[in-house]
Amino acid sequence: MVKKFICGDDAVAEGVRLARPHVISAYPITPQTVTVEKLSEFVEDGSLKAEYIHVESEHSALACAIGVSSVGARAFTATSSQGLLYMAENLPYASGARMPIVMMVANRSIALPWSIYGDQMDSMFLLNSGWIQVYVEDAQEALDMTIQAYKIAETREVMLPVMVNLDGFVLTHTYEVVEIPAQEMVDNFLPTIKMPDNSMSMEDPKSLCISAGNTTNLEFRIKQQIDTENSVSVIEKVDKEFGDMFGRYYGGMLEAYQCEDAEAVLVATGSITGTSRIVLDELRKEGKKVGLLKLRYLRPFPTAKLAEILENVKAVGVLDKSISFGYEGSIFTNVNSALLQSGIMPETVNFIGGLGGRDITKQNIREMFESLLASASGEKQQTLQYVNVRCKL
């Protein structure tokens, strides 16, 4: 086992190298660039035996990956922001074709106004694309999830593409010490790709990416929905297998931190959960009964598990780094729906923060918890609150 001091983008590249994809199709966009640059170096120096295809756009990056996957080979691509939106039509295409493509998304704001900095407007836009979406907290998790993503995607009952999301700059460009697993161990964990049912072959020719009329189309989609829902158990199983082999467990669909006796819980995704832990530890020392729920997967959505953890909580806050204009943050919508379905009715608050890369400070997080504690003690709070705002509302 080797330790390296690398950034989040590098960590993804290391994970990709260990996962040994056959083909990488890449088009540069900030802040994903370090990943595709690093991969080109790995291919050049021979440490990754893959074809590196310099496609002329993000649309072609994912289309090329679809071609690679269509013959049963392992594909990787990466993008961000405008690039993700530019390739958007290919996302439901890949999931509908049940292709186990893995794509890294460096979460970045979308224009307008232009900003290269991080929020989750890009991936949330594609929440309905049929891809499994996982959000990671640090560089180590980024590497580990890149490997796990292939294992989940290529499980025969799943056969769905996976999007590994990293917060732009805060995670993609921040340096941390990361453990690089041994290649032999990864090879044992992640066997050679096999796609017997949904790939073309010379021995068993197939027509792929077909049309289905209104007498059969709905059933294809129901099957996709059922398999996506059922991928939850595969995700949990893969997390356990990974932990048993590499010593790092992430909790599967979600991680509950100090939630057992909590009166107020903050639900968050990605890198902000790291800062939230520190604030939470401080508040716990002050005797405040607060908890943190790190949502790792947004699709499939862990409805039942989330409700189970929040069953006795009085106030639930959801931090969204995106907004559905004219409504609210989409994670908030999803959490509220999960609670309602489970018959749990805590007070809920939506914190909208980080848009366009606006910092979310420890003080901001402290204020969120304070608002939730006030809500838990019966003090009505504003449902939608903006974090770290620089103007008068």
Added chain:
Amino acid sequence: MERLNAKNLTNNELFYGHKACGGCGEALAVRIAMKILGERTVSVLPAGCMSAVSFNYPHMCFTNNAIITPFAATASVATGVAAGLRALGVENTHTVGFAGDGGTADIGLQALSGAIDRNEQIIYFCNDNEAYMNTGIQKSGLTPYGSKTTTTPAGKNLPGSITMKKNMFEIVAAHGIPYAATASIGYLDDFMMKVQKAMATKGTSYIHVMAPCPTGWGYPSEITVSLAKEAVDSGLWFLAEYEDGEFTLNRNPKEFTPARDYLKKQIRFKHLTEVDINTIEEHRDKTWARMRKNWMR
């Protein structure tokens, strides 16, 4: 290379049972090409007539491997297919794109340009029927001047399409592509020879085949092949190759048959005035003067 003709061409069909209109020129081009390309071919088709008529679950019309791509993505999906097969060590295969005129000259041009630039080992067919036929005859970048389409109506102010055909053949050649050709389903011997040449090419090849459409052009379905011939004979289409950096005119008629005769057989050109026909002929003559000057050795 054995020259193919009606006698020695295989009777084996790889593309059949589809729902294309009677007299479809594009279906004929795909069928003939597939006979030559053979079973170890992956056919890559974007959204368009050919994919719409041949992939309707559970009724599949390619015997070989085939895939529909997003509209803009013929060349990029083909790139991935070829790379995937190479990576898996699957040898002696062909990866072939069959796109229409809109799928090639408009929405798919960027991906095609990228693939040629990378010199991907793919064969790309542009089956040109001069409009978006699958969606109901709308103008594309390859719709010729004076053609009436559902988005270029002919009226008292406009003669239908007011643009000439985008010069795809030379756009492709300008990339320095190893092999490019224009062809016609009216001259199948020439077309089949070009398919064979593309199969033997190392790197990207491009064949732009004129494929008349009875539904979109408005003519009786039994004259598809003779009309395709007439397009070439009247000089409104041409047979040429680009190979090793050189252009060759494969057919150089001493005298053109009258453009008017070709045009007036089709409802899409029925409204054309003498002035319009003169405009078309002038453009034709200018094009040929240039091709003869630059491409004849």
